[in-house]
Amino acid sequence: MAKETKISMAVIRRLPKYHRYLGELLRKDIDRISSKELSEKIGFTASQIRQDLNCFGDFGQQGYGYNVKDLYDQIGKILGLDKNYKTVIVGAGNIGQAVANYAKFEKLGFHLQAIFDKNPKLIGIKIRDIEVKDVDCLDTYLKENTIDIGIICVPKEHAQTIADIMIKNGIKGIWNFAPTDLSAPDDVIVENVHLSESLMILSYRLNESELFKE
Amino acid sequence: MAKETKISMAVIRRLPKYHRYLGELLRKDIDRISSKELSEKIGFTASQIRQDLNCFGDFGQQGYGYNVKDLYDQIGKILGLDKNYKTVIVGAGNIGQAVANYAKFEKLGFHLQAIFDKNPKLIGIKIRDIEVKDVDCLDTYLKENTIDIGIICVPKEHAQTIADIMIKNGIKGIWNFAPTDLSAPDDVIVENVHLSESLMILSYRLNESELFKE
DNA sequence: TATTACCTGTTATTATTTTGAAAAGTGTAG
DNA sequence: CTACACTTTTCAAAATAATAACAGGTAATA
Numbered sequence: 001m002a003k004e005t006k007i008s009m010a011v012i013r014r015l016p017k018y019h020r021y022l023g024e025l026l027r028k029d030i031d032r033i034s035s036k037e038l039s040e041k042i043g044f045t046a047s048q049i050r051q052d053l054n055c056f057g058d059f060g061q062q063g064y065g066y067n068v069k070d071l072y073d074q075i076g077k078i079l080g081l082d083k084n085y086k087t088v089i090v091g092a093g094n095i096g097q098a099v100a101n102y103a104k105f106e107k108l109g110f111h112l113q114a115i116f117d118k119n120p121k122l123i124g125i126k127i128r129d130i131e132v133k134d135v136d137c138l139d140t141y142l143k144e145n146t147i148d149i150g151i152i153c154v155p156k157e158h159a160q161t162i163a164d165i166m167i168k169n170g171i172k173g174i175w176n177f178a179p180t181d182l183s184a185p186d187d188v189i190v191e192n193v194h195l196s197e198s199l200m201i202l203s204y205r206l207n208e209s210e211l212f213k214e
Numbered sequence: 215m216a217k218e219t220k221i222s223m224a225v226i227r228r229l230p231k232y233h234r235y236l237g238e239l240l241r242k243d244i245d246r247i248s249s250k251e252l253s254e255k256i257g258f259t260a261s262q263i264r265q266d267l268n269c270f271g272d273f274g275q276q277g278y279g280y281n282v283k284d285l286y287d288q289i290g291k292i293l294g295l296d297k298n299y300k301t302v303i304v305g306a307g308n309i310g311q312a313v314a315n316y317a318k319f320e321k322l323g324f325h326l327q328a329i330f331d332k333n334p335k336l337i338g339i340k341i342r343d344i345e346v347k348d349v350d351c352l353d354t355y356l357k358e359n360t361i362d363i364g365i366i367c368v369p370k371e372h373a374q375t376i377a378d379i380m381i382k383n384g385i386k387g388i389w390n391f392a393p394t395d396l397s398a399p400d401d402v403i404v405e406n407v408h409l410s411e412s413l414m415i416l417s418y419r420l421n422e423s424e425l426f427k428e
Numbered sequence: 429t430a431t432t433a434c435c436t437g438t439t440a441t442t443a444t445t446t447t448g449a450a451a452a453g454t455g456t457a458g
Numbered sequence: 459c460t461a462c463a464c465t466t467t468t469c470a471a472a473a474t475a476a477t478a479a480c481a482g483g484t485a486a487t488a
Binding site: 224225264275277278 | 443444445447448449453
């Protein structure tokens with residue numbers, strides 16, 4: 001039975017990693033694993049793994065461990081990967097195209113319905129059989145089609161404008177690649193991918209390890 | 215004077231955000247700001263901001279606040295953004311090209327020296343005036359050129375192989391876009407960008423807010 | 429079927445992180 | 459020049475998170 005207490009974000013952030021490792025085990029036809037073994041592969045402590053998994057229910061069995069397929073499915077379900085989401089991408093530049101072509105997303109249940117851009121040179125081209133539409137049609141498109149997730153790949157100057165159009169039309173989640181923080185009501189989930197922050201942290205860690213100290 | 219205690223990763227992860235907001239203030243010609251004002255913009259508590267900044271030295275002044283330009287530069291320095299890094303990208307697919315074209319990186323001091331791929335259709339094409347080389351030349355190239363950071367944009371099956379070549383040739387940091395965990399010695403810093411983990415967290419949060427509950 | 433090694437769920441402990449609040453320095457207005 | 463408003467630094471408390479310890483089951487084995 002699932003616990004009623006709120007799951008902390010620290011736990012959630014680890015779930016995709018469990019999911020990934022379990023997927024690998026599955027492909028290797030390994031059908032059971034203990035928290036100890038998993039701990040050695042994944043690098044978290046066994047104690048933490050047990051506690052994390054226990055947040056969601058009694059997945060394991062004493063003296064046996066966890067059933068890989070079961071656990072994989074359960075975590076997938078917790079993450080909402082058993083659902084299907086309709087998505088649109090706004091911004092068909094390099095990042096937009098990269099996201100559009102990232103095949104894995106379809107497999108996770110994210111179905112790309114449309115792509116928008118304002119650049120006339122991009123409007124009309126096809127990416128994965130989807131024709132890039134004029135961003136001016138975004139508002140109308142969202143009114144006529146129910147879309148769950150909007151993916152923002154435009155420059156930061158336009159990101160909030162696009163987000164506002166999405167929000168106005170009832171989008172539920174935004175995956176934001178623009179290097180800015182979007183404002184949105186509480187019932188719209190915004191998940192950011194800030195590449196330059198990641199790069200800055202790499203840079204910090206390089207210097208911290210004193211390789212670059214002069 | 216900088217404190218001698220080890221700075222926690224929790225603090226480091228917030229630094230890029232401070233840097234970004236301070237950059238915005240700078241562009242608006244705002245030259246001073248208090249932790250309270252910054253807290254309202256950025257969404258952290260004022261207390262946290264003060265404590266974070268105080269980890270690195272006495273940047274603020276009582277009764278005045280922080281000097282924006284000063285703080286921006288200092289944080290940039292802490293993050294190592296005053297240094298220059300030579301980088302190579304391996305994998306000239308969608309993500310590799312997106313990264314190569316992401317102009318911001320040059321501005322942060324990351325200078326792209328070469329791009330490699332194994333696809334004959336990509337070898338020879340030019341991305342930002344840099345010709346894509348055969349990945350078979352990577353090892354030789356790294357021996358003949360001192361490169362600081364390797365950016366891995368290949369499928370996960372090949373990621374470790376590429377990483378090993380980089381490590382063998384003395385690369386100091388790896389920015390990994392492949393959806394896998396790389397093994398590397400402690401003195402090589404690996405920073406991961408796992409897009410699908412970010413997407414899964416978005417998916418989780420959508421379901422958590424019960425919009426998708428059936 | 430009894431015994432033993434194994435492993436989880438759970439509780440307790442420790443460490444880390446965040447928040448709060450007192451103490452102290454700075455600038456400004458009168 | 460003094461008093462006050464402002465804001466940081468620093469220290470303390472509270473909240474979170476991670477780790478360790480342990481009690482209670484399970485499965486394998488003889």
